[in-house]
Amino acid sequence: MGTPEVRPARIADVPYIHHFLEIYATKGNLLPRTMNEIYRHLRDFFVIEVDGQVAAIGALEIFTEDLGEVRSLVVAEEYERRGLGRLMVQRLIAEARHLGLRRLMALTYVPAFFHKLGFVTVAMDTLPEKVWNVCVKCYKYNQCDEVAVLLNLGRNAP
Template identity: 60%
Template sequence: MTEPGLILRAGRMSDVPAIHALLREQAAAGNLLPRTQENLVRHVRDFVVAEQDATLAGVGALEIMGPDLGEVRSLAVVPMFQRRGMGEQVTQALVRQARELGLKRLMALTYVPGFFARLGFEVVDKDSLPEKVWQVCVKCYKFNRCDEIAVMLRLDEVPGTAAASG
């Protein structure tokens, strides 16, 4: 379902203050990790933005963790725009980008595994994510008490064949 007036587009430098404010608000609510404006400036190319009637309504980023592995990061929808399908559309845009890049797996660390399950992601053991653990988690303030759930989407399987092959 697409809301009338909804545009999905690449992140721009002029989005950084609004992305920063949205992530700060969601981080304060304990839903995701905060990011500095400086970090967002350096990574703004990772972002897909959902714009509703010229207002930034949702964001998500595809970060490359290794030659085969990408991560959905900083996925957030402004509360007044939630449950209208925007989070799903942003995530699907990130999945398309990951496929186009030739990545084989796309992961996320999340408190809402049910949201990702609808899109085909499966819960996996965090220990199966060595790249993530070594590159990013060691720098995270939650490293020793991470309570997020790891989910993974395999991009190298044709949809619908995994269950059929047992």
């Protein structure tokens, strides 16, 4: 595997981002996002290129004045378990710190992966900003089985 390069996403990446999300939305692991929605949120997205191909995607969404969310995180199946997920989340953490956010959350089916990066599992109701703005509109609202994880980006953060 060549050296992975993390970079902000570009317009030409949108079909790849859409395709990656479709694969996992179909399996129920991630929420689907339309091409139009991806264009509108493109500045949230980063991609990792390996040997000139998009091998991973991830997004940092600003949620409130202090809370950001890791969204749309996918590593292509053939590149899993080679450190690309870690590289992407580290980039999103650096971006969140750069912007001045104090907390970074994710809703996930793979909390163990996030724990490796310093996130801790928290009760969903400790993130009312997310629940009352976004989750209430989600088709899974009444049967949400995702785990909320949180990283404190403050001075004592890991």
